Amino acid sequence: MYRLTGSVGQGGRNTHDDVLLVQKQLNKNAHIASTIGAVPETGIMDEATLRAILSFQRTVVRLGSPDGRVDPHGRTWRTLLGDQPQATNVAFVQLSGENGNFYLYEPQDRVWGTPSTIQSIKNVAEVLRPHGFEIGIGDISFQQGGRMAPHGSHRRGTDVDVRPVRADGRRAPVTITDPNYSHERTKLLVEALRADPNLKLILFNDSKMPGVRPWEGHHNHLHVRFEE
Ligand SMILES: [Zn+2]
Incomplete structure (x- = not known):
């Protein structure tokens, strides 16, 4: 099971394994929003990863003010895992x-x-x-x-x-x-x-x-x- 031990991104704890997990999930989700792009899976918190987190929060999670951080039980992480339905305005x-x-x-x-x-x-x-x-x-x-x-x-x-x-x-x-x-x-x-x-x-x-x-x-x- 994919579990974060601490937060990743802006002001996060950014342990190697947590960052790597987030980078992998971002890449899986690159399919959804082309603005996310490909992130190097290094386990190191870098500019490209931060940009991808912000972009994911803006375009997919639809946070009003993206904070660039993925918290273990937060919406961004749940959405990255696919557990959180996307916001939709129209009935299918x-x-x-x-x-x-x-x-x-x-x-x-x-x-x-x-x-x-x-x-x-x-x-x-x-x-x-x-x-x-x-x-x-x-x-x-x-x-x-x-x-x-x-x-x-x-x-x-x-x-x-x-x-x-x-x-x-x-x-x-x-x-x-x-x-x-x-x-x-x-x-x-x-x-x-x-x-x-x-x-x-x-x-x-x-x-x-x-x-x-x-x-x-x-x-x-x-x-x-x-x-x-
Ligand atoms: Zn398909």
Whole structure:
């Protein structure tokens, strides 16, 4: 279990092991807020770590006045661990049904999102309709938001996992190295996503795909983030 023995950051005790734990959690959460950036995992409290703590407090914990310190039982640490739901202002809606444009490959309690995110997915699926293939939608968020294992993100109703598109049209997983992976169809999907005014970023590891960012583990799905 991840437990801090003392506080980390501005004015904190900053023991080596505590600092290292915080640095590791910050890096896990870099996925959520791009402003956090990558922090060297050294166990030494430095400028980059402090900047990342402040940025995390500002953009994710949403503290009015970030203090740059992570306390063992404080909100910042609980949020870094994913135990604290993210603040959201809008009620989530469920992406329901399958209409020939998309299908769900995870249980229905995992496909809740902000109204604008859900609308964007439906719009993208509609844009792709003439191309004659379905898109597979995976995890979005739980109805109340909060932690969704195994992800660091997917807490705010704005992150959507989407399968790369297969050449054979089957509703099945596919990776970018699979012969059934269709780069061309997936490119159409990426283009449709990027044309959506609500799109923030796409993490995906096909290095020949324009407009996506590589991220560890994203060879078998596109992680799509929309604006809040
Ligand atoms: Zn994801």
